[in-house]
Amino acid sequence: MDPDILVRGLTAGSLYALVAVSFNILYRPTNVFNFAQGELVMLGAMLFAAGKSTVGLPWPLALLATLAAVGTLGLAEEFIAVAPILARSKTGTGWVITTLAISLIVSNLVGWIWGPDPILVKPPAPLSLDTFEFAGLRLNSYVIALAALTIALVALIERAYRTLQGKAVLAVAEDREAALLRGINPARLSRWSFFLGGAFAGLTGILAAPILYASTSMGPALLLKGFAAAAVGSIGNNRGALIAGYLIGITEAVGASLLSPGYQEAVVFLVVLTVLLMRPQGLFGLATTRTV
Amino acid sequence: MNPGPTIRFRRDGGISRRSLLQTATAIGASAFAPGFSAYAQQQAFKIGWVRPTTGRLASSFAPLYLGGLIAIEEINAAGGILGRQIERVEEDDEASPAKEPGIVRKLREQDVSVIVGPTGSSQSLASLAATTQAKILQSTYAAAAEAGDGKKYPYHYQLMFNTDQQADVCATYMAKTLGLKKIGILQENTAFGEQAAVSTKAILQKKFGLEVASHQVYPITATDLSAYVANLQKAGVDGVIAWIANVPNAAMIFNTMKTLNWFPPVTGHSGLMLPALFDLVSADAVKNVLATYYRPFTWTDTEQPGLRQVAFAKRLAQFPEAKGYEVNVAASPYYDFIYLLKSAIEAEKSFDVEVLQHALSSVKDFKGLLGNISLTAHNHCGIDITDVVLVSIASGQDARAMGCMRARAPNQ
Numbered sequence: 290m291d292p293d294i295l296v297r298g299l300t301a302g303s304l305y306a307l308v309a310v311s312f313n314i315l316y317r318p319t320n321v322f323n324f325a326q327g328e329l330v331m332l333g334a335m336l337f338a339a340g341k342s343t344v345g346l347p348w349p350l351a352l353l354a355t356l357a358a359v360g361t362l363g364l365a366e367e368f369i370a371v372a373p374i375l376a377r378s379k380t381g382t383g384w385v386i387t388t389l390a391i392s393l394i395v396s397n398l399v400g401w402i403w404g405p406d407p408i409l410v411k412p413p414a415p416l417s418l419d420t421f422e423f424a425g426l427r428l429n430s431y432v433i434a435l436a437a438l439t440i441a442l443v444a445l446i447e448r449a450y451r452t453l454q455g456k457a458v459l460a461v462a463e464d465r466e467a468a469l470l471r472g473i474n475p476a477r478l479s480r481w482s483f484f485l486g487g488a489f490a491g492l493t494g495i496l497a498a499p500i501l502y503a504s505t506s507m508g509p510a511l512l513l514k515g516f517a518a519a520a521v522g523s524i525g526n527n528r529g530a531l532i533a534g535y536l537i538g539i540t541e542a543v544g545a546s547l548l549s550p551g552y553q554e555a556v557v558f559l560v561v562l563t564v565l566l567m568r569p570q571g572l573f574g575l576a577t578t579r580t581v
Numbered sequence: 582m583n584p585g586p587t588i589r590f591r592r593d594g595g596i597s598r599r600s601l602l603q604t605a606t607a608i609g610a611s612a613f614a615p616g617f618s619a620y621a622q623q624q625a626f627k628i629g630w631v632r633p634t635t636g637r638l639a640s641s642f643a644p645l646y647l648g649g650l651i652a653i654e655e656i657n658a659a660g661g662i663l664g665r666q667i668e669r670v671e672e673d674d675e676a677s678p679a680k681e682p683g684i685v686r687k688l689r690e691q692d693v694s695v696i697v698g699p700t701g702s703s704q705s706l707a708s709l710a711a712t713t714q715a716k717i718l719q720s721t722y723a724a725a726a727e728a729g730d731g732k733k734y735p736y737h738y739q740l741m742f743n744t745d746q747q748a749d750v751c752a753t754y755m756a757k758t759l760g761l762k763k764i765g766i767l768q769e770n771t772a773f774g775e776q777a778a779v780s781t782k783a784i785l786q787k788k789f790g791l792e793v794a795s796h797q798v799y800p801i802t803a804t805d806l807s808a809y810v811a812n813l814q815k816a817g818v819d820g821v822i823a824w825i826a827n828v829p830n831a832a833m834i835f836n837t838m839k840t841l842n843w844f845p846p847v848t849g850h851s852g853l854m855l856p857a858l859f860d861l862v863s864a865d866a867v868k869n870v871l872a873t874y875y876r877p878f879t880w881t882d883t884e885q886p887g888l889r890q891v892a893f894a895k896r897l898a899q900f901p902e903a904k905g906y907e908v909n910v911a912a913s914p915y916y917d918f919i920y921l922l923k924s925a926i927e928a929e930k931s932f933d934v935e936v937l938q939h940a941l942s943s944v945k946d947f948k949g950l951l952g953n954i955s956l957t958a959h960n961h962c963g964i965d966i967t968d969v970v971l972v973s974i975a976s977g978q979d980a981r982a983m984g985c986m987r988a989r990a991p992n993q
Binding site for chain 1: 640799802805857
């Protein structure tokens with residue numbers, strides 16, 4: 290078997306895991322899936338590319354400006370499309386439509402402003418996409434850094450959940466009313482989660498841009514498999530999302546290398562379907578009972 | 582000028598029965614009056630203009646209509662068609678096939694009998710189902726060979742090369758001109774990619790007795806395409822026919838070839854010629870890449886592009902929105918369709934759809950911008966395959982390119 294499959298799987302898997310984690314950040318305190326998440330990833334890439342190439346900002350400044358901008362958009366989305374729905378009913382699902390609407394608005398606006406042409410984003414020096422051989426694998430320094438950063442970011446987020454604020458988020462995720470009785474403000478946490486989830490989506494876009502190029506077609510490409518990684522890894526579980534992201538990435542790479550045309554994509558969804566049929570709560574979730 | 586019969590409205594905006602009857606009588610009487618034909622001629626000739634003005638594809642599809650706009654501008658400036666100015670009736674289809682039947686119905690209600698657009702094979706085929714039934718003359722930007730079938734769609738005129746012609750030119754170049762035996766196909770998993778790959782396989786088999794050495798199908802949303810390129814290399818193919826229609830995918834593929842230090846001859850779709858690709862790949866990565874294009878827009882060491890095409894390129898340069906899309910604008914069928922329609926109307930001295938359909942279906946050697954157009958009741962594609970050639974995509978960087986000109990490949 291081609292050893293490069295592993296490299297391809299890790300590259301794609303890192304991106305899927307990052308999208309899945311950005312879903313989780315929003316989901317935990319709100320129980321809301323943000324269907325605009327793919328477009329926030331794309332917006333992050335486009336803003337960063339524009340900041341770097343058009344405005345000529347240095348890498349760190351363009352990064353911070355993009356995170357702030359996409360995070361603020363996430364916050365605005367919470368105000369406009371999510372909070373009013375949840376204010377009416379905590380179990381309402383109107384956010385499916387409203388977050389999709391935000392997705393369409395962002396996609397149209399970005400297409401209108403930047404057009405369809407992809408923009409080249411180079412990795413920050415000293416990282417590069419130039420390949421070298423190591424132990425029979427064809428690697429490049431950016432892919433190694435991407436995988437390492439993905440793991441580090443997941444570890445950092447997991448650590449953040451051990452802080453007081455993080456525990457408050459987990460408490461809200463567990464029981465919103467009980468958390469409210471303990472003096473936790475779920476609305477404030479919801480706003481923060483949308484800001485951080487937006488910023489994280491922006492960061493994912495920035496990290497994906499050197500590999501996929503910044504373009505309007507980025508969002509849908511990452512949304513579906515990122516969502517699949519979140520579901521397979523158990524919704525809300527970031528370590529699960531990381532492992533599921535790599536599982537999907539490697540499955541996809543194996544499919545592309547070994548299977549006949551037409552089955553390559555199907556095999557990814559076959560794996561996702563099999564996992565969810567056997568473990569509907571995902572690989573790392575615990576089965577729960579609910580009184581009805 | 583005779584303003585024609587008018588309806589008198591009441592103060593409340595309604596119409597009295599008497600006024601309505603008077604107007605109807607006046608219209609009936611005027612139909613027999615000598616001035617009626619002059620009156621009708623003064624009415625604008627409405628052409629439905631179907632394109633996305635909203636949605637993800639709005640900005641990329643907008644320039645593709647510039648050729649049609651230029652044609653209308655030129656014709657109107659010269660006095661219109663039989664004295665009637667052309668008026669566009671715009672409809673936004675959001676590039677969604679589901680919207681097309683409703684749009685056709687809406688345009689029909691506005692007495693539109695000719696439609697330009699939509700763009701895209703799936704959008705076009707969805708629209709054609711409705712326009713064929715409504716007997717509306719139409720030209721769409723659709724590469725699917727099916728769209729040029731005059732028996733199936735008698736009111737539609739493709740006027741651009743289709744997937745069968747592109748496949749023929751690419752397969753012939755690989756098998757005959759280069760004499761290659763191990764040819765691979767790399768296609769995107771879209772309707773376009775599927776149709777082009779099926780045609781390519783059939784032509785290689787039928788014309789040259791060759792089986793495809795490796796056939797790779799990639800999803801356009803894939804984050805990595807190196808596996809597909811590596812598979813072609815492993816299969817030992819010495820030429821690749823690539824059906825790729827979007828720039829990020831093309832960039833990933835050519836950059837992978839560069840990483841693998843593998844530069845087989847590649848032939849493919851005109852979408853590979855977009856200048857945006859050169860921002861993403863180095864020139865040496867595309868040195869062996871050729872794409873299908875129109876002979877009149879090409880040059881060789883001994884031949885220059887057509888004068889009319891050069892004038893068109895200069896006109897196009899005046900539209901800032903065309904920058905970067907000149908090839909796609911030039912390859913659009915809309916300029917030729919408007920002029921072909923004008924020619925048929927003037928020859929028949931009629932705007933009647935059936936008369937025009939009959940006239941258009943027997944056009945011979947119409948000198949179009951894209952080549953000589955000949956149509957029959959069965960063949961509504963119109964473009965002669967001798968006008969379809971392969972060009973070097975790297976020549977887009979040449980000063981002679983003028984946006985939409987390219988260097989023709991040797992022996993083309």
